Structures are given as structure tokens and as C-alpha cells.
Amino acid sequence: MASINQLEDKKSILEQFRETRSRTLEIVKNLETDDYVIQTAFFMSPPKWHIGHVSWIYEAIMNKIDKSYTFYSKEFSEYLNSYYQQFGVPHDKGLRGVVSRPTVEQIFQYFNTINQRVEKFIQSKTLNDEQMKLIIMGFHHECQHQELLVYDLQHLLADQYRPLRKNEIRNQVNVEKKSIHMTGGLYTMGYNGNEFCYDIELPQHKTFLNDYKIDVYPITNEQYLEFIEDGGYDTYKYWLSDGWEKVKDNQWNAPMYWEKISGEWSVRDFLGVRKINPNEPVCHVSYYEADAYCKWAGKRLPTEAEWEKAACWDEEKQEKTIYPWGNEYPTTEKCNLFESYYWGCSNIGTFPKGRSPSGCQHMIGDVWEWTSSEFTGYPGFRSGFDEYNDKWFTNQKVLRGGSFATPNMSIRGSYRNFFRLDERWLFAGFRCAEDI
Numbered sequence: 553m554a555s556i557n558q559l560e561d562k563k564s565i566l567e568q569f570r571e572t573r574s575r576t577l578e579i580v581k582n583l584e585t586d587d588y589v590i591q592t593a594f595f596m597s598p599p600k601w602h603i604g605h606v607s608w609i610y611e612a613i614m615n616k617i618d619k620s621y622t623f624y625s626k627e628f629s630e631y632l633n634s635y636y637q638q639f640g641v642p643h644d645k646g647l648r649g650v651v652s653r654p655t656v657e658q659i660f661q662y663f664n665t666i667n668q669r670v671e672k673f674i675q676s677k678t679l680n681d682e683q684m685k686l687i688i689m690g691f692h693h694e695c696q697h698q699e700l701l702v703y704d705l706q707h708l709l710a711d712q713y714r715p716l717r718k719n720e721i722r723n724q725v726n727v728e729k730k731s732i733h734m735t736g737g738l739y740t741m742g743y744n745g746n747e748f749c750y751d752i753e754l755p756q757h758k759t760f761l762n763d764y765k766i767d768v769y770p771i772t773n774e775q776y777l778e779f780i781e782d783g784g785y786d787t788y789k790y791w792l793s794d795g796w797e798k799v800k801d802n803q804w805n806a807p808m809y810w811e812k813i814s815g816e817w818s819v820r821d822f823l824g825v826r827k828i829n830p831n832e833p834v835c836h837v838s839y840y841e842a843d844a845y846c847k848w849a850g851k852r853l854p855t856e857a858e859w860e861k862a863a864c865w866d867e868e869k870q871e872k873t874i875y876p877w878g879n880e881y882p883t884t885e886k887c888n889l890f891e892s893y894y895w896g897c898s899n900i901g902t903f904p905k906g907r908s909p910s911g912c913q914h915m916i917g918d919v920w921e922w923t924s925s926e927f928t929g930y931p932g933f934r935s936g937f938d939e940y941n942d943k944w945f946t947n948q949k950v951l952r953g954g955s956f957a958t959p960n961m962s963i964r965g966s967y968r969n970f971f972r973l974d975e976r977w978l979f980a981g982f983r984c985a986e987d988i
């Protein structure tokens with residue numbers, strides 16, 4: 553765990569806590585009571601559950617750092633525990649939507665009570681580094697669930713969802729899609745800052761890369777449509793065996809949420825029911841689809857080390873930065889994250905100011921990008937949090953860069969997200985790499 557210099561005063565911790573809690577409320581502000589309860593697929597969770605669960609995690613944390621802490625309610629703990637065996641047997645994930653109690657109103661009361669308890673805790677205790685680290689992790693955990701909540705609202709409501717704030721997406725003229733040459737050699741990957749990061753971003757370690765090429769932009773809908781129209785989904789030779797089975801079993805013939813309306817590919821999302829925008833990064837594709845596209849195109853997915861070097865390494869200065877543009881916090885001028893309030897992908901080429909030293913764009917925001925790397929611990933990995941990240945070190949691939957639903961504070965170049973290879977409900981796309 554990196555030191556947490558910037559957050560060591562209580563005021564800043566309280567501010568971050570309040571900011572995070574109010575963002576959760578902002579996302580659900582315009583929902584109807586009925587919306588909170590429904591679970592529309594086994595992989596999503598009802599909004600009511602998210603609101604309770606992000607609060608329950610603070611209880612789990614307070615229980616760890618203060619042995620005298622007593623949980624609010626046994627019933628709430630059972631329902632709101634996602635998968636932490638150390639806190640008892642969790643409620644079945646696929647059955648979060650068949651529970652009418654605790655009620656929505658009770659969950660909001662709980663949310664507010666936990667707010668008060670955490671604030672009191674922060675204000676009254678002298679927090680040591682370990683306690684502070686866990687409290688801060690509570691904010692970051694909540695940010696992760698805010699993003700999951702947005703995935704789930706897309707599944708639950710899509711065009712019927714009314715965000716509290718929404719900004720117009722800027723138009724962008726067509727840009728030249730090309731790839732750039734990256735020089736290989738020894739690259740030191742991992743988090744090199746001095747603020748919060750997860751255990752899985754550490755330790756920094758050297759890895760050898762051959763020279764490679766990587767796309768400046770993520771693959772767009774226009775490019776992905778060529779794959780579809782060329783029979784990509786009907787041609788087994790592009791697919792991994794497990795992926796081909798998924799295509800057949802689920803009758804995949806396009807990214808999730810695409811549908812043909814009057815013979816034209818359309819999508820139903822927060823921006824409405826609309827024709828596919830050719831200049832947006834393709835979104836809602838599984839690892840299998842990303843991999844098949846690359847094979848069709850005669851390319852491959854980048855490894856996470858290749859992705860990170862293209863995003864954060866300055867060859868001229870021989871230094872690595874936290875973000876592609878440097879070490880300054882993300883702004884809406886540089887990338888499309890949650891705080892852009894676009895509720896969708898921007899057009900490629902919208903953020904030249906977010907360009908990396910190597911020339912790659914949209915590395916942060918818009919869509920998470922699949923990499924070919926297996927999700928596992930870096931050499932020398934040491935677990936920082938019980939049952940948080942490392943119990944998922946099997947059968948998942950790493951994604952990098954964040955999406956339009958990722959809050960600013962929870963993304964950086966070294967951040968490693970992970971999902972199973974067939975998952976499509978997250979905001980995920982990809983860019984291609986090539987050997988030289």
C-alpha cells in the first residue's frame with residue numbers, strides 16, 4: 553500500500569466520504585421506488601442492494617478496526633454481504649431481487665445511519681495508517697459500486713433512465729485511425745504514485761516487452777460493423793473454442809444491447825433508442841468478441857504491460873506518469889469519466905489533451921479495454937485486504953482505463969479491473985496491438 557500523504561487530515565477524508573456518498577444518492581435520485589427492487593439478470597443487482605451493500609462495507613471495515621463495533625442488524629448483514637465468508641454465509645447473489653425486506657425506505661434509513669456512524673468514527677478517533685487505509689478503501693469500494701450500479705441501470709432501464717445531470721456529447725470530425733510504434737525493452741509496471749492504490753497494482757516490477765504496435769484509438773462501432781458484416785459471428789476460425797460455444801449457445805450476432813430496427817443496427821441506452829454511431833468506441837463486447845475481432849483483423853489484444861506503457865510511459869523523458877497526460881487529476885477536458893455526465897461514449901478524437909506521450913488517445917475513460925493478460929498477482933504480490941481482490945485470481949482477464957461510468961477518483965493508469973471472459977454488461981471495448 554502506498555502512503556496516503558494527501559489524505560492524512562481528517563477534513564479531507566470527511567470531504568471525500570461525503571462526496572462519495574452524495575454521488576451514490578445522485579445516481580438513484582430519479583428512480584421510482586419499484587426500480588430499486590428488481591433484479592433483471594443474475595449478474596446484476598437491484599439498486600436497493602447496492603445502496604445497502606456500499607454502506608455495509610463501512611460496517612465491515614469499522615468492525616475490523618474497532619473490535620467494540622456492533623453491526624446494525626444481523627438480517628441486514630446477511631442480505632448485504634456480497635461474498636465475504638469471514639462475515640457469515642452471504643445471501644444468494646442471483647436472488648437479491650426476490651427480497652422485499654429490508655424495504656427501500658429501511659435501506660435509506662440504514663444508509664443515513666451508517667453515514668452518521670462513519671462520520672463520528674472519523675471525527676472521534678485518532679486513525680492510524682492501517683485504519684485510514686481501510687476507511688479510504690471504503691470510498692473506493694463505493695466508487696466501484698457506483699459504476700456497477702450504472703451498468704445495472706442500463707440493464708434495468710436503459711433509455712428510460714433519467715439522470716439528474718446530463719451533458720451533450722460533443723461532435724467530432726472523422727479522425728485518422730492508425731497505430732503507433734512502441735519501443736520494447738525492460739518496462740517497470742505497477743503503481744508509482746503516493747496516494748491510494750489497490751494491492752493488485754503493486755509491487756512495481758520489471759517486465760520485458762518486444763517492440764510492438766498499438767492503436768491510437770479504441771476500435772469503433774464502424775470498425776466492428778465490418779467484422780459483423782464480414783460474417784465474424786458466423787466464422788468459427790476467428791473464435792476461441794469457449795467463445796464459439798458462447799456465440800452458439802447465446803446466439804450472439806452483435807454487441808450486447810444492439811438490435812436491428814428496420815434493418816439497421818441500433819442501440820438502446822441512456823442516450824435513447826438510436827442508430828449505431830460509427831465514431832464511438834464499440835462497447836458491451838466480451839473478451840471473446842474482442843479476441844475474435846483481433847484475429848479477423850490479423851492483429852491481437854495488447855498485454856496489460858503493453859497497454860500501460862503506451863498509456864503512461866514517456867520515452868523522451870524516461871519517466872512514467874500516473875495518467876496519460878501527466879500526474880494531474882482527470883478533468884473533463886482530458887477524458888470522459890463519470891463526471892463528464894455524458895452517460896455514454898464520446899466520439900473518438902474528442903480528447904487530444906488526454907493524449908499519452910506515445911500518442912494514444914482515450915486510454916482513460918469511455919470504455920474499459922480488454923487486455924490479453926490473465927488476472928493474477930504481480931511477482932512479489934502481497935495481499936492488502938482479505939477477500940477483496942486476490943480471491944479472484946482465476947479465470948478472469950484484466951481490463952484497463954476506466955469507462956464513462958468510472959468516477960474520477962477511482963481511475964489511474966495502473967488500475968487493474970477484471971472480469972470473466974464472457975461478461976458483456978460492463979462498458980468494455982478494446983484496442984488492437986501488433987507484433988513487429
Ligand SMILES: [Fe+2]
Nearest residue numbers: 605634693697
Ligand atoms: Fe462490493
